[in-house]
Amino acid sequence: MSVIIxxxxxxxxxxxxxxxxxxxxxxxxxxxxxxxxxxxxxxxEAFPGFIMEDSGNAVGFLGLIFGRRSWNxxxxxxxxxxxxxxxxxxxxxxxxxxxxxxxxxxxxxxxLTPSKEVYSLISRVGxxxxxxxxxxxxxxxxxxxxxxxxxxxxxxxxxxxCLTEDQFALFSDHQQQFCRHLILKAxxxxxxxxxxxxxxxKIPFIFGQVQYISHPEVFRSILPEAGGMxxxxxxxxxxGVWERYLKGMKIFMSVRRxxxxxxxxxxxxxxxxxxxxxxxxxxxxNI
Amino acid sequence: xxxxxxxxxxxxxxxxxxxxxxxxxxxVLDSFGIVEFxxxxxxxxxxxxxxxxxxxxxxxxxDNIIRLIKEHC
Numbered sequence: 287m288s289v290i291i292x293x294x295x296x297x298x299x300x301x302x303x304x305x306x307x308x309x310x311x312x313x314x315x316x317x318x319x320x321x322x323x324x325x326x327x328x329x330x331e332a333f334p335g336f337i338m339e340d341s342g343n344a345v346g347f348l349g350l351i352f353g354r355r356s357w358n359x360x361x362x363x364x365x366x367x368x369x370x371x372x373x374x375x376x377x378x379x380x381x382x383x384x385x386x387x388x389x390x391x392x393x394x395x396x397x398l399t400p401s402k403e404v405y406s407l408i409s410r411v412g413x414x415x416x417x418x419x420x421x422x423x424x425x426x427x428x429x430x431x432x433x434x435x436x437x438x439x440x441x442x443x444x445x446x447x448c449l450t451e452d453q454f455a456l457f458s459d460h461q462q463q464f465c466r467h468l469i470l471k472a473x474x475x476x477x478x479x480x481x482x483x484x485x486x487x488k489i490p491f492i493f494g495q496v497q498y499i500s501h502p503e504v505f506r507s508i509l510p511e512a513g514g515m516x517x518x519x520x521x522x523x524x525x526g527v528w529e530r531y532l533k534g535m536k537i538f539m540s541v542r543r544x545x546x547x548x549x550x551x552x553x554x555x556x557x558x559x560x561x562x563x564x565x566x567x568x569x570x571x572n573i
Numbered sequence: 574x575x576x577x578x579x580x581x582x583x584x585x586x587x588x589x590x591x592x593x594x595x596x597x598x599x600x601v602l603d604s605f606g607i608v609e610f611x612x613x614x615x616x617x618x619x620x621x622x623x624x625x626x627x628x629x630x631x632x633x634x635x636d637n638i639i640r641l642i643k644e645h646c
Binding site: 407 | 597600602603604605606607608609612624625627628629
């Protein structure tokens with residue numbers, strides 16, 4: 287047995303695909319998985335993940351989605367782990383994929399959808415929880431206060447006018463057809479929101495999930511009507527907002543749902559409040 | 574130190590490995606086992622292994638682990 291772990295390159299896709307197809311996600315097709323191997327142009331050192339090989343055969347994969355963000359005046363890499371799979375006979379070595387990952391310098395690492403086993407392992411190496419619940423809002427016809435408006439951004443020209451440089455980079459990186467870009471205009475100021483529209487199994491309608499809120503305090507200032515406004519602007523009857531954006535607010539006619547396992551991060555605590563789900567499988571695979 | 578480590582692994586896996594036996598091939602050590610083992614040597618010996626050095630080579634045998642621990646004592 288000669289087992290090695292190395293960085294993957296896009297050409298490894300064909301070797302890794304049979305492993306990815308072992309996930310119980312029948313609605314994720316080859317063309318979706320291929321997106322994990324498209325390298326982010328905004329992070330020059332990005333790569334698709336780590337592969338574990340035994341005598342040249344792929345026996346494990348840890349997918350990585352890179353982003354570059356400016357938080358608290360510092361520019362850092364975000365590295366989200368995804369689609370971690372290791373064949374049973376090699377699981378004893380899984381931790382070495384994790385330790386390879388943690389050697390990446392100047393980065394904050396996240397795992398947004400850990401399985402029970404992964405949650406247990408990454409907790410033990412020092413990952414911390416940063417989100418445990420999603421809050422669901424519904425497209426209710428609540429009265430909207432006069433000065434509050436919402437606008438959808440659909441083209442780069444408008445985006446350049448109303449977004450900051452950092453926000454424009456997020457806009458450019460999220461041009462998939464299922465992404466929606468909205469500007470919420472309130473008395474307290476403006477707030478840029480990115481959400482994805484997704485079809486969930488067993489849910490007979492399109493579901494919206496907020497992935498990023500530039501100014502959560504502005505968003506919170508016009509709750510509960512902001513929920514319905516965003517639903518209507520994005521064309522979704524139900525909208526999920528991670529609870530961290532709500533700071534414990536009790537919100538009329540909304541539902542709090544626990545995640546199967548908490549979202550986890552590893553890195554300086556000073557960035558915990560800045561973490562979002564923009565560079566993740568939730569957006570890349572639209573799941 | 575060797576006896577202490579052999580005791581740890583025997584307790585962890587109900588198998589007494591030889592000092593030069595591969596701990597992964599014999600199933601004595603797995604991913605959770607390594608994390609437990611790192612906790613153990615930190616609390617019992619005050620040794621902290623940097624993440625850079627948590628590699629399969631360094632943890633493949635008891636002899637290699639002893640060498641690694643001595644480097645960090």
